[in-house]
Amino acid sequence: MARRVRSTSCFPLELAAWLERNHYGAPVHATEHGVRRRFQVRSIEPLLRWLLGLDRPVRIEAPDDVAAAFRALSESTLSRYADPADTTRPGGASS
DSSP states (O other): OOOEEEEEEEEEEHHHHHHHTTTOOOOEOOOOOOOOEEEEEEOOOOOHHHHHHHHHHEEEEEEEEHHHHHHHHHHHHHHHHHOOOOOSSTSSTTT
């Protein structure tokens, strides 16, 4: 049986009601900067793809290995779909 992974992420306040209404994650607490939710999953890959697909600034706060995996997925996705002429994003002309 696979070990379950707990991860805590911080979402922008504009997503707070949507996350709560749809029972996405368990509430941890809210601050003036965002709302924290805890997820318990068997595999982090689907969670990371879902977070990336939200197209909002999400920060994974714990654990560090999940945060690192999210950064790697984000960078990989950006480099794959980056416009070579766009100098403002990683993977663009100035990278």
